[in-house]
Amino acid sequence: MSVMVMLTQIALPVLLLVWLAWFPARGVFALGVQALSVAAVLFGIGLAALWTMPPFWVPYIYYGAFAVIVVCHLWQGRFMGNGLWRASAGQTLLVLFALGLGCLGGYMAYLAYQGRALPAVETVDIAPPFGPGTYLVAHGGSSAMVNVHLKTLDKAVERFRPWQGQSRALDIFRISPLGIHKSGWLPSDPARYSTFGTPVVAPCNGEIAKVVDGREDMPVPVMDREHMAGNYVAINCGRFFVILAHLRKGSVTVSAGDRVAVGDLLGEMGNSGNSSEPHLHVHAQRGLPEQAAFGGEPLALTIDGAFPIRNDRIRVAEPVVR
Structure with a gap:
């Protein structure tokens, strides 16, 4: 269990944030898919995983780091111009893989958010x-x-x-x-x-x-x-x-x-x-x-x-x- 926690709640979020920060996809659409996929994974893990060790405040560090990275890319103009999709073949595969992870993360976030509703029972x-x-x-x-x-x-x-x-x-x-x-x-x-x-x-x-x-x-x-x-x-x-x-x-x-x-x-x-x-x-x-x-x-x-x-x-x- 500790290995799974380290992989999903520490290694995966950190790797995705490093990838988004230092290896942004070229092209507005490609970078947008990359950023949205990373966001979906972070929110899915943040809402669905149990945060005891690492503690409950760690997801907020991930959210903050994501926001800083996106603002930096906006400041540098990476979300404007530069074509829609100019990523290399290798980077395209990584973006598509991240998109799959993002879909899974988004689904996890959706199910976790559904759990906030008081059930229709006594x-x-x-x-x-x-x-x-x-x-x-x-x-x-x-x-x-x-x-x-x-x-x-x-x-x-x-x-x-x-x-x-x-x-x-x-x-x-x-x-x-x-x-x-x-x-x-x-x-x-x-x-x-x-x-x-x-x-x-x-x-x-x-x-x-x-x-x-x-x-x-x-x-x-x-x-x-x-x-x-x-x-x-x-x-x-x-x-x-x-x-x-x-x-x-x-x-x-x-x-x-x-x-x-x-x-x-x-x-x-x-x-x-x-x-x-x-x-x-x-x-x-x-x-x-x-x-x-x-x-x-x-x-x-x-x-x-x-x-x-x-x-x-x-x-x-x-x-x-x-």
Whole structure:
């Protein structure tokens, strides 16, 4: 995974920007195709990829560099005159290859942007399920390009049916204000991730319906396929249930039947279950089937009225002490 991230989120954007800056195509139309193709790739990766490492602000550097390069070409008159297409055969092949990448990038950007729309299903609103800090949405939104959970909506796939309740779930990391969420490139110790041990609090008033604890926190990137949800708490919020999963072993502070209010401590974020690295999984569903707790009717989820999608940052302020 780290190799793929380096190729798609670092190497490819940098190479395309260097190519556009130092090897501009000759001819107005050729240069225009080259510039638009690079822009489409940058926006496609920027909107669709998960920006944790590199952090969320890196795409804005790419956008800024692209703007500077285009302005320089305009200043030098490369977009005026000089014929429509005077690129060499080799450069023409590169431009056409970039055009193919640009079409793919544009399609990715389109699908990612579609994910920003609130889906036409029942939506419930909750308070932030965590305390003060800065958090980044890893998976969230209404398209599969930005929310991997949506694949479990396919009822034709038998193995998805017990998990359909989490089809519109959110996966959330805790990050620093600068977007850093771990110490090192790919540490195996979950404690080296800032998410690990972060308090999880009740996002609604209700009653604890189910608690699972005792599952081990896995070393990164090992995942527990036998106990997919890991440690979790399910809350009956009245009209719906909220489930918070992948909690830290031994951190759960509530039991079934307990009454909780918004902000009450439930446990800590961990790395139990089918978790590639420490994060909080949260989703809302109708019902809580006894044999398949994650198999209820999936509901869309907003947090304080906002519909979180991939790469959105959620900031929870410290309470004002009077």
